[in-house]
Each structure stands twice: as C-alpha cells, then as structure tokens.
Amino acid sequence: MKLKNLIGKTFVLLISGALLFSCDSGKNVKMSQSSIIPIPVSLTDAQGSFTINSETKLSFQPELANEAQLLIQRLKTLTSLDLEIEEGAIDNVIDLSLNPNASLPDEGYILEIGKEKITVTGKTASGIFWGTQTLLQLIPNVERTDFGPNPQFKISSGSVEDYPEYExxxxxxxxxxxxxxxxxxxxxxxxxxxxxxxxxxxxxxxxxxxxxxxxxxxxxxxxxxxxxxxxxxxxxxxxxxxxxxxxxxxxxxxxxxxxxxxxxxxxxxxxxxxxxxxxxxxxxxxxxxxxxxxxxxxxxxxxxxxxxxxxxxxxxxxxxxxxxxxxxxxxxxxxxxxxxxxxxxxxxxxxxxxxxxxxxxxxxxxxxxxxxxxxxxxxxxxxxxxxxxxxxxxxxxxxxxxxxxxxxxxxxxxxxxxxxxxxxxxxxxxxxxxxxxxxxxxxxxxxxxxxxxxxxxxxxxxxxxxxxxxxxxxxxxxxxxxxxxxxxxxxxxxxxxxxxxxWESFSRRVKFHGKRWETEGINFYKSPKVDWE
Structure with missing residues (x-):
C-alpha cells in the first residue's frame, strides 16, 4: 500500500514538474526565425540558449535606471517574474550597458544572447530602450494561467545589430x-x-x-x-x-x-x-x-x-x-x-x-x-x-x-x-x-x-x-x-x-504578436491576409 502511494505521489510530482516547466519547452526558434517587429538590420544565430527564471538578475548603469525599471515591469507582465537587481552579476544576468563610443547611430543597439548572459548595448538610453523592446519580443508567448510557481522562458542564443532607417x-x-x-x-x-x-x-x-x-x-x-x-x-x-x-x-x-x-x-x-x-x-x-x-x-x-x-x-x-x-x-x-x-x-x-x-x-x-x-x-x-x-x-x-x-x-x-x-x-x-x-x-x-x-x-x-x-x-x-x-x-x-x-516574412511574424495581443486583451483586427492560427 505504501509502495502504491509512493508511485502515485511520484506520478503527481512528474506531472506537476512538466506543468511547472511548460514555459521552458515548446518551439525554441532560432534567432533568425524569430518574430521581431520591426525586423532588425542584422540577426545572427548561435548555439545554445538563455533561460530567464526566478534566479535571473538585472545589471545596469545608473544612467539607465528608467530603462531598467521599465524592463522589470514589462518582464513581470509577460512572465510573472520579478527580476532582482545585482550590479556586476556575471551569470544568469541581463545587462544593460551604455557605450558612447559604439559604432552605432544614436538609436541603434546590439543585443547579444549567450548561455549565461544577455547584453543590450547602445550609444544612448534610447538605443538601450529599443534593444529591450526587441528582447521582450523574443520571450515565448505563454498564457498567464500556465505560468505555475516556477516559470522559465528559454530564448535562443544569437545577436541582433539594429538601428532605424528614419529618425x-x-x-x-x-x-x-x-x-x-x-x-x-x-x-x-x-x-x-x-x-x-x-x-x-x-x-x-x-x-x-x-x-x-x-x-x-x-x-x-x-x-x-x-x-x-x-x-x-x-x-x-x-x-x-x-x-x-x-x-x-x-x-x-x-x-x-x-x-x-x-x-x-x-x-x-x-x-x-x-x-x-x-x-x-x-x-x-x-x-x-x-x-x-x-x-x-x-x-x-x-x-x-x-x-x-x-x-x-x-x-x-x-x-x-x-x-x-x-x-x-x-x-x-x-x-x-x-x-x-x-x-x-x-x-x-x-x-x-x-x-x-x-x-x-x-x-x-x-x-x-x-x-x-x-x-x-x-x-x-x-x-x-x-x-x-x-x-x-x-x-x-x-x-x-x-x-x-x-x-x-x-x-x-x-x-x-x-x-x-x-x-x-x-x-x-x-x-x-x-x-x-x-x-x-x-x-x-x-x-x-x-x-x-x-x-x-x-x-x-x-x-x-x-x-x-x-x-x-x-x-x-x-x-x-x-x-x-x-x-x-x-x-x-x-x-x-x-x-x-x-510581406511573407511579416505575415508570419505578426502571428506571434496576435497571440500576445489576445493574451493582453488588445482588440486587434484579424486580417484575412494572415493565417492567425
């Protein structure tokens, strides 16, 4: 009887574990196949992925406190995770970094996603902000009811170099x-x-x-x-x-x-x-x-x-x-x-x-x-x-x-x-x-x-x-x-x-945004030009 109960409990734990980590599985698309809008100037794939979880830290320079706070707020909305701030963190960290000498236009940014670290680099705070908007679009769409107590969100490794065509x-x-x-x-x-x-x-x-x-x-x-x-x-x-x-x-x-x-x-x-x-x-x-x-x-x-x-x-x-x-x-x-x-x-x-x-x-x-x-x-x-x-x-x-x-x-x-x-x-x-x-x-x-x-x-x-x-x-x-x-x-x-x-690329990418709009209660038009399903 005890053995039967133990097997039952183990089964429940296994099922619960699958539910807890459901955010971590699913399609882990390559960076080059992501659904970023507007499409960046350059997307490069790399091996591996970064997992955002309850242990992920946020590091940033004092001049970027506003951009960091907005990122924390939006991440919490999308993932239920409330990132802690830890200056100088090395592992499992998202780092926002100003570089006035970067060879980028003022609103440009570089987003690099490794296995242990995500870095958003820009010449100005505007560039950093736009870089974080791209990062947020790489987070998988998950219904809030599916978060569970320990959600994890996997993002494929790679890099983005990006800047606007028009000011x-x-x-x-x-x-x-x-x-x-x-x-x-x-x-x-x-x-x-x-x-x-x-x-x-x-x-x-x-x-x-x-x-x-x-x-x-x-x-x-x-x-x-x-x-x-x-x-x-x-x-x-x-x-x-x-x-x-x-x-x-x-x-x-x-x-x-x-x-x-x-x-x-x-x-x-x-x-x-x-x-x-x-x-x-x-x-x-x-x-x-x-x-x-x-x-x-x-x-x-x-x-x-x-x-x-x-x-x-x-x-x-x-x-x-x-x-x-x-x-x-x-x-x-x-x-x-x-x-x-x-x-x-x-x-x-x-x-x-x-x-x-x-x-x-x-x-x-x-x-x-x-x-x-x-x-x-x-x-x-x-x-x-x-x-x-x-x-x-x-x-x-x-x-x-x-x-x-x-x-x-x-x-x-x-x-x-x-x-x-x-x-x-x-x-x-x-x-x-x-x-x-x-x-x-x-x-x-x-x-x-x-x-x-x-x-x-x-x-x-x-x-x-x-x-x-x-x-x-x-x-x-x-x-x-x-x-x-x-x-x-x-x-x-x-x-x-x-x-x-x-257009074919955009019509594919906008489907991801449709799912997010649905989740967030945005009343968007489901154009018949797009296969939203």
Missing amino acids: YRGMMMDVARHFFPVAEIKHLIDQISQYKINHLHLHLSDDQGWRIEIKSWPKLTEIGGSTQVGGESGGYYTQEDYKEIVRYAQERHITIVPEIDMPGHTNSALAAYGELNPGIKVPEKGAVVTEQTRMGVAGQPTPLYTGTEVGFSTLDTDNPVTYQFIEDVIREISEITPGPYFHIGGDESHVTEMEDYIPFIERAQDLVTKYGKRTLGWDEVAHAQLLPTSVAQYWAKSENAVMAIEQGAKVLISPATKVYLDMKYDSTTHIGLSWAAYIELDEAYNWDPTTLDEKIKREHVIGVEAPLWTETVTNRSEIEYLTFPRLAAIAEVAWSPKEKRD
Whole structure:
C-alpha cells in the first residue's frame, strides 16, 4: 500500500514538474526565425540558449535606471517574474550597458544572447530602450494561467545589430473630434513604444473641440472644449495633464508633437472668442458651401459644432488680435513641450483666400521659430515660403511635398491611401472612413516612402507617421481595432531597411504578436491576409 502511494505521489510530482516547466519547452526558434517587429538590420544565430527564471538578475548603469525599471515591469507582465537587481552579476544576468563610443547611430543597439548572459548595448538610453523592446519580443508567448510557481522562458542564443532607417517614426492621435483622457493616451503610448515608434503627434484642436488649457485664453477650454462629434460632452487636458503625458512619453523615448490647427479647422476657437471670427467668406472650390452660414457675423462667436464636415472655418487673418492669440497659444504650449516640433496644421482651409493664407502661415512659422521650435504643417503649407527648418507633412498631394523640398524644407510621409489608420480595412469594417481608400494590412505594409514620387528622395524624408482621426472612434477598443495590426506594419516601414522588408516574412511574424495581443486583451483586427492560427 505504501509502495502504491509512493508511485502515485511520484506520478503527481512528474506531472506537476512538466506543468511547472511548460514555459521552458515548446518551439525554441532560432534567432533568425524569430518574430521581431520591426525586423532588425542584422540577426545572427548561435548555439545554445538563455533561460530567464526566478534566479535571473538585472545589471545596469545608473544612467539607465528608467530603462531598467521599465524592463522589470514589462518582464513581470509577460512572465510573472520579478527580476532582482545585482550590479556586476556575471551569470544568469541581463545587462544593460551604455557605450558612447559604439559604432552605432544614436538609436541603434546590439543585443547579444549567450548561455549565461544577455547584453543590450547602445550609444544612448534610447538605443538601450529599443534593444529591450526587441528582447521582450523574443520571450515565448505563454498564457498567464500556465505560468505555475516556477516559470522559465528559454530564448535562443544569437545577436541582433539594429538601428532605424528614419529618425522620425510617428503616430498621430486626434483627440479633438473625440476626447480621450490621460489614461487612454498612456495606454496608447505603452502599445506603440513596443514597435519603436518615437513620436506621438496630438491633434489638440479642431472644429469640434479645443483640448488643451491656454491660461491666457481660458474660454478655449471652457467653451471650445465642452463638446465633441455627436454632441456628447467633450473634455480637455490641463497643462498639468499635458505635462504628465509628456513625462510618461519621455520615459518611453517618445516625443510629443502638439498640433493646433490653423487658420482652418478652428470653429472651437471661434465659438469661444468671437473676435477671431471674420464672418462669412466666399468659399474656394472644394469647400462645404452648406456650412458657410456657420461663420455668422464678423466679430461674433460661432455656434459650437459637432458634425464631421470640413473646410468651413477660418481665423480672421486681417485682425491683429488673431496673431496675439496664436502667439499666446504657441508660447504657452512650447513652454511645456520639450520636443523640437510645433505643428500648425494648415490643411483644408478652403474659405481662407490664398492671398490671406500664405502670409498667415509665414507669420505662424515665424512665431514657432521665435519660441524655439521647428514648424510642422500639413502639405498645403508648402504654398507659403517655408524655412529650411520646417517640415511639410505629405498626406494628400505629392506636388505640395515637392514644393516644400524645392524650398529646402524636409517632408514627413503620411499618405492617406497607405497610413491613415482611420480608413476602413474593407467595406465590412464597422468603424472608420473610406474616402481615401480601404487599407488592408498588406497595403499598409507594401509601400516605401521613396517610391511615392520620383522627386521625393530618401534625403528629403525625416520619417513616417500614421494618423488616426477619430470622427468614428470613441473608446480604447476602437482605437486598438483600427491601429493594430496596421501600426506594426507601418512601424516596420519606418524602422527597417527597405531590402529587409518582405510581406511573407511579416505575415508570419505578426502571428506571434496576435497571440500576445489576445493574451493582453488588445482588440486587434484579424486580417484575412494572415493565417492567425
């Protein structure tokens, strides 16, 4: 009887052991066959593997405390393991190491995985952070319910040498059409940083809402921020809220780019301050004529607007108070924005005559420069005389981008037909728009910034940005659905060299990310272009 009980207990222990170490088995794929997105510049296989377990230590230089803490937090989420810090650890250690003399670009990194040690080396803290994002993608996907009390995660040995193709890799979030509180923006920052996105452009004002506190013009948020598309109550960020977003993004090596759209897309400002309103003007071709009556009487506030049509509003470009207004706005936001860019919009200003539009853009550009920032604007701004420090964001017309280049300015690539995340995937998509295109996952992937126009060369381009406009987007789940997996595809266009990108490879690798998104409750779109099973 005792022998029978002993055999039974032994069997239970063996089964338990198999469960405890289930994370350690399974497919231990070679480094060169891993599912890293964006795909690195170089991947090299080596013999053996490294096992992350409860005994694994983390070593880092004091300057990398932020990057180390973020790695600890993310590893705990993925593995349930809480790594201990041990400076100078030799065995079973993950080491983060700055090397200012490394022959790497500033955001580059080298990831080396041996049997006893993982090393992430970079020239800057940004490089280290991006290296840790790659490391985290090498950890096997395991359901949290399968962790057991002693989980282990095996990673194949090898090395990665990597650096970005473009310095600017961005996403734009429209918080004006629908407002999203700080917590939702932080969640988005966490998600996009995993794909080495390093700029988040916040569209802070539009006809439907003004979303950032301007202390010298308080009615902008009191009145202009009070509503949103559909008529629901809106919202806004206090300057303290905005500074918290900036801080949170900086920790994850993301630069916040604020946008105040002008001289069009300005009804929320006109509703707050009637003195900015020039009244009804004769529209140019393409304007929404049915909305002209909204401009009302010069000098009087306009009604709040909760629709989605564009092109009917403009600031009074002849009024000196308008330039005091935009200077105050640029000054206050620039003072709490450490990044180099200030976006002045400039798009779809159909009721602003070109003879008024051009000097307005040039004056706005001068004010941005006065407060120490570089001007960004949608591609229409190229009709004005741009400074060499300015950047035109190509979204609609390549000829505008070429005009900017011919003036010595740079371009940021955001073609609506390729990277607008608010576009539907196909005709059955339940949210989103389709005026530019249906953009399936392969169409978001299979393009290159240097092939859009023969006059736009690699040296003219600072990077790629994917905008998410929110006329139809109201919550986190809808943000995620339109963003993923397309942002992962666009991130690879922005980070990886053209010759390394391959749709078949990407469609294989993105399946790993789909499993992780499922585990983490991310509401992504299961494109039929990918065999997710």
